[in-house]
Each structure stands twice: as C-alpha cells, then as structure tokens.
Amino acid sequence: MVKAAVVAMSDMQFNALNYDDPMVVRILDAGEQCILRFGIRRTSMGEVARVGKLSRGSIYRYFSAKEELVEGIIRRQQERFLNRTEQQLDKETTLVDKVTLSVLAGRKDMQAGIFASLAEVEPETLAMMFLDPKFYHRSLSFWPPHIRMAQATGEINPQVRVDFVTDLVVRLAVSLVMFPKMGVELASRKALRAYLQQVLCAEAS
Amino acid sequence: MVKAAVVAMSDMQFNALNYDDPMVVRILDAGEQCILRFGIRRTSMGEVARVGKLSRGSIYRYFSAKEELVEGIIRRQQERFLNRTEQQLDKETTLVDKVTLSVLAGRKDMQAGIFASLAEVEPETLAMMFLDPKFYHRSLSFWPPHIRMAQATGEINPQVRVDFVTDLVVRLAVSLVMFPKMGVELASRKALRAYLQQVLCAEAS
DNA sequence: TATTGAACAATAATCATTTTTTGTACATTT
DNA sequence: AAATGTACAAAAAATGATTATTGTTCAATA
Structure with a gap:
C-alpha cells in the first residue's frame, strides 16, 4: 500500500x-x-x-x-523537506522538541543541496527568495495539529488562538534557521531546546 | 542641557x-x-x-x-530610527504596546527613505543586507530594560531569562516588519497588538 | 495523442573594448 | 592641521557588437 x-x-x-x-x-x-x-x-x-x-x-x-x-x-x-520532517516529528512528544527538530532539520537542509549551491553561486537570488512571503506559505499547514495537541496536554496555553501560535512558530522557526545567533547563541541542539522551552511555554523548564 | x-x-x-x-x-x-x-x-x-x-x-x-x-x-x-523609537517608547506602559509601536514604526521607516528607494532600485542589495545578522545587532541593546520592567509588573513571566526574551522580541519584531502577514494578517495596529498580547504574554487578553 | 525537432523573432547573456571609478600619495591651499 | 586638488595604477562599470536563450508555432514522428 x-x-x-x-x-x-x-x-x-x-x-x-x-x-x-x-x-x-x-x-x-x-x-x-x-x-x-x-x-x-x-x-x-x-x-x-x-x-x-x-x-x-x-x-x-x-x-x-x-x-x-x-x-x-x-x-x-520544500515539499520533500516538509514531508520528511513531518514523519520524524511523530517521534517527538512535545511541541518544543518538534520545533527544535524542525529548526535543526531546516538548517541541515540549507547546508546541502540546492540552497547551499545557490548560496555560493547566486546569494542575491537566494536572498530574494527568502524575503518572499510565498516562500513560507507551505510551512503553515504543517503546525496546527501539533499545536492543538500541545494545548491538549497543557504544554502550551490552550487559551491562545491556534492560528496565532502557528504564525509564531513559523516566524520563529524561519528566524532560527536563518540566524542561529541573534541575541543568544542558539546553534546547538541543547541551547535551542532550552530557548524554545522558555519562550514557547513560559513556565518551568 | x-x-x-x-x-x-x-x-x-x-x-x-x-x-x-x-x-x-x-x-x-x-x-x-x-x-x-x-x-x-x-x-x-x-x-x-x-x-x-x-x-x-x-x-x-x-x-x-x-x-x-x-x-x-x-x-x-538605524541609530536615528532606534533613538526616535526609544523616545516614543517611554509613552507606552506595557511591553506589548512597546513592541507593537516598534513594529509599526519599523514598517513606516521602510516605506520611505533609503530602504524604500533601495527596494526599488537594488532589491537584491537590500535583501542581502536584511539577511546579514550584523544588521540586527544594534536593535538588541534596546530591549532588556523594557523587558525587566514588564517582568517586574508581571506582564510577562519573570522566570524567563531576559536575554531569551530579548532575542525573541527582536526576532519577532524583525519578522513582523518584514512580513505583515505570515499565517495571520497582522497589518493593522489592532491585529498586531492582539497577536503580540497573546503570543508574548500567553495569559488573558 | 504525446513527444519531437526545427524555424523564428524577441529578449538576454557574453565578451572584448573603452571609459569611469577607486583608493593612494603628495604637493598646494586655507 | 585640515581640506583641497591633481596624478596615478588597479579595479570596476558602461558600451556595443556578437552569440545564446527564450518562448511560440507547427509539421513530422513515435
């Protein structure tokens, strides 16, 4: 089948x-x-x-x-990446772990294949792609079920609108893939997870 | 003086x-x-x-x-923008209002002056600037005092590390200036405020 | 019917050449 | 002292002729 x-x-x-x-x-x-x-x-x-x-x-x-x-x-x-990542996501239990995994997968994906080669040969073209909102549109359908799940288990606040959290997660994930360090060094899995834990959940570690 | x-x-x-x-x-x-x-x-x-x-x-x-x-x-x-914005910021009481104001100011700033003209004449150059982490470095020193204040008043969780919230706010602000709509339409002041309220505070509206 | 391949004008890339600009140095002016 | 202006070689950009590519059409082929 x-x-x-x-x-x-x-x-x-x-x-x-x-x-x-x-x-x-x-x-x-x-x-x-x-x-x-x-x-x-x-x-x-x-x-x-x-x-x-x-x-x-x-x-x-x-x-x-x-x-x-x-x-x-x-x-x-992109669709390949999303499908691949979605499969791995089912192995993770918490939203924090899912986002962590997605960001790490996204970074990995950028370091090889088309994007990596474009980054070397035509960085301006790639930059233009990254600043086109359409580029991220496909990532959006991805998250709502996982967010509802996290709300059901109490990992994140169930009062916050699902579409808002979806938007936040996509914005954050994109930003974290692009910039491993903005204010804080978030290159490592450990640092990234700790960051997302605090920032997404806002209660206890 | x-x-x-x-x-x-x-x-x-x-x-x-x-x-x-x-x-x-x-x-x-x-x-x-x-x-x-x-x-x-x-x-x-x-x-x-x-x-x-x-x-x-x-x-x-x-x-x-x-x-x-x-x-x-x-x-x-950039420094002009930050100084101008910082002054206006003191008029706002909550972190949510401060970030809302900053994002709106940022969007306004992009629609006129150098960035607007570069967007028309040399979009690739501008795109490359926006993807350079250094570009955002100056925005970071801006937030910590405001975040500590918001933690003191209980607006946001005081247990979350200040540098993490700073990082989050900058990432979010940058993303919101660049993309008024990602998953949700956040072009208007009202929508933006409601979004930030839920997303930054995660408790009650 | 789907694919091929060739012809075609319009557009875009390439390349060698000429012209401009860059960054440095220094003597002159204010 | 600081600012000017000129000269200069190396680097970069504008130029224009030439070649390649695009997107369309259509008859031939599988």
Missing part, C-alpha cells in the same frame, strides 16, 4: 505538480541537477532538456516558462 | 561615528542624498563629493572606502 505524500488543502491553491507523471519528474530532476551544478542563471532550458534526455518543447508543455520550472523545483524541494 | 544620543556599550565595538563633526555629517548627508536618488551601485565617491561640496580626498579621510561610507549611512539611519 503506497502512502501518498501529504499535501494540505491550503497548499493546493493552483498549479499543483503531478509527481506521478514520469515526464514531470524527469524534467524536475534534470532541472535540479542543472541548478545544483551551475545555479539558476546559468542553466538554460536547452541544458535541462539535454540532461533530462527530452525535447525543449516537452518542457514547455509542462512548464510555461523557466521561472515556473524553477518554482516547481523549489516547491518540490 | 543637551541629551546625548543613546549608544549602548555593546554597539561601540569599533568604528563609532562622530556625529558632532560637521564634516562627517556633510559626508553622510551627501551620501544619503546620492543613495536616495541613484542607489548604492550608481553613486560614486566623486558624486558624493560634488553633492557635499567637498573634495574626494576629504571623504577618504573619514571613510576609508565606499563600503564603509555606505555602512556609515545605514548605521546612522
């Missing part, structure tokens, strides 16, 4: 990619290879076609422009 | 600018004008000299390189 990847309704918006279509996968894989090697600016549709062993025309059949292809590659990368 | 601008020890590091020196002010003013008009890339030291009606040699006397001049202009902009 094949378990389908988790895709929340709020992510469906428009333009959902069909990862079951082998042509889509071939294009995305080829594009990812190219971006990894040369960055976005220096990869052409022709190069993607060559690497994927298909025609340029076919690529344009699925992605109406280079920009859309790049968006698709990034989107898949 | 002239009250000196507030410059915390942690901001002194090295390279503090002397705003009492009229030559420094003239250079910074001229540089600011140029960046406002043309952006960073398209302003030359010669142009700054012409606008400021001084010699290129004099500029290099005070700023060893263009990069340093730009840094000085940004630094002054």
Whole structure:
C-alpha cells in the first residue's frame, strides 16, 4: 500500500505538480541537477532538456516558462523537506522538541543541496527568495495539529488562538534557521531546546 | 542641557561615528542624498563629493572606502530610527504596546527613505543586507530594560531569562516588519497588538 | 495523442573594448 | 592641521557588437 505524500488543502491553491507523471519528474530532476551544478542563471532550458534526455518543447508543455520550472523545483524541494520532517516529528512528544527538530532539520537542509549551491553561486537570488512571503506559505499547514495537541496536554496555553501560535512558530522557526545567533547563541541542539522551552511555554523548564 | 544620543556599550565595538563633526555629517548627508536618488551601485565617491561640496580626498579621510561610507549611512539611519523609537517608547506602559509601536514604526521607516528607494532600485542589495545578522545587532541593546520592567509588573513571566526574551522580541519584531502577514494578517495596529498580547504574554487578553 | 525537432523573432547573456571609478600619495591651499 | 586638488595604477562599470536563450508555432514522428 503506497502512502501518498501529504499535501494540505491550503497548499493546493493552483498549479499543483503531478509527481506521478514520469515526464514531470524527469524534467524536475534534470532541472535540479542543472541548478545544483551551475545555479539558476546559468542553466538554460536547452541544458535541462539535454540532461533530462527530452525535447525543449516537452518542457514547455509542462512548464510555461523557466521561472515556473524553477518554482516547481523549489516547491518540490520544500515539499520533500516538509514531508520528511513531518514523519520524524511523530517521534517527538512535545511541541518544543518538534520545533527544535524542525529548526535543526531546516538548517541541515540549507547546508546541502540546492540552497547551499545557490548560496555560493547566486546569494542575491537566494536572498530574494527568502524575503518572499510565498516562500513560507507551505510551512503553515504543517503546525496546527501539533499545536492543538500541545494545548491538549497543557504544554502550551490552550487559551491562545491556534492560528496565532502557528504564525509564531513559523516566524520563529524561519528566524532560527536563518540566524542561529541573534541575541543568544542558539546553534546547538541543547541551547535551542532550552530557548524554545522558555519562550514557547513560559513556565518551568 | 543637551541629551546625548543613546549608544549602548555593546554597539561601540569599533568604528563609532562622530556625529558632532560637521564634516562627517556633510559626508553622510551627501551620501544619503546620492543613495536616495541613484542607489548604492550608481553613486560614486566623486558624486558624493560634488553633492557635499567637498573634495574626494576629504571623504577618504573619514571613510576609508565606499563600503564603509555606505555602512556609515545605514548605521546612522538605524541609530536615528532606534533613538526616535526609544523616545516614543517611554509613552507606552506595557511591553506589548512597546513592541507593537516598534513594529509599526519599523514598517513606516521602510516605506520611505533609503530602504524604500533601495527596494526599488537594488532589491537584491537590500535583501542581502536584511539577511546579514550584523544588521540586527544594534536593535538588541534596546530591549532588556523594557523587558525587566514588564517582568517586574508581571506582564510577562519573570522566570524567563531576559536575554531569551530579548532575542525573541527582536526576532519577532524583525519578522513582523518584514512580513505583515505570515499565517495571520497582522497589518493593522489592532491585529498586531492582539497577536503580540497573546503570543508574548500567553495569559488573558 | 504525446513527444519531437526545427524555424523564428524577441529578449538576454557574453565578451572584448573603452571609459569611469577607486583608493593612494603628495604637493598646494586655507 | 585640515581640506583641497591633481596624478596615478588597479579595479570596476558602461558600451556595443556578437552569440545564446527564450518562448511560440507547427509539421513530422513515435
């Protein structure tokens, strides 16, 4: 029995990619290879076609422009990360541990693969991505169930609105992935957990 | 009696600018004008000299390189913002109101002046600035006294470490200035206040 | 019917060349 | 003393001709 990847309704918006279509996968894989090697600016549709062993025309059949292809590659990368992380999350019991894990996973993800390569080759492009609110939209559907659970167990205040806590957690997680140190050094797992414990729960350690 | 601008020890590091020196002010003013008009890339030291009606040699006397001049202009902009905001802050009684005010002030500051013009002319440069941790360093010395006060009045949990809350407030404020909406629409003063109330205090509205 | 490949104008990247700017030095002026 | 202005080599940016890429169309192919 094949378990389908988790895709929340709020992510469906428009333009959902069909990862079951082998042509889509071939294009995305080829594009990812190219971006990894040369960055976005220096990869052409022709190069993607060559690497994927298909025609340029076919690529344009699925992605109406280079920009859309790049968006698709990034989107898949993110969805993979979220699915992977979501699976690991079930092993953790507390919200604090879940956020800690997510931040550490996020940092790890940034140090390898597309983002790491872009950080070297085209840092400005990456910076622009990170400042686009759309970039974080997909992370939002992730948290509400975990937050309700934490409210049920009394780990966090059940009177606070779930959408507020969701927003807070995403903002914090993003910030912590980007900046391991802002005021306090939060690079290590231990420090990060202690910080989140105090900051999210605001009662006892 | 002239009250000196507030410059915390942690901001002194090295390279503090002397705003009492009229030559420094003239250079910074001229540089600011140029960046406002043309952006960073398209302003030359010669142009700054012409606008400021001084010699290129004099500029290099005070700023060893263009990069340093730009840094000085940004630094002054930030310090002005922090001083202005800090003054207004004393009128507010609660931490929630202080953070609300700071975020709104921060957004306002971004919509005019250097940052707004850079956002149009050189968005990548601005994006790179925003992702540099140093950019936020100056905001940190700002908060501890206000946080201690809020702990004393019982507004926030006095058991949580002051440096942790400081870190949290800066991360949150930065995020809220950058992204008025992440999960929840927090563009309006009212929504922002309600959000911060719940998220920072975690007890009663 | 999906994919291919070739043709095509419009747009964008590349590259060698020219021009400007940078950062330093120093003699001159205020 | 501080500010100016000129000169200078090295670095960076503007320029313009050339090449490559984009996105579209469509007939041929599998």
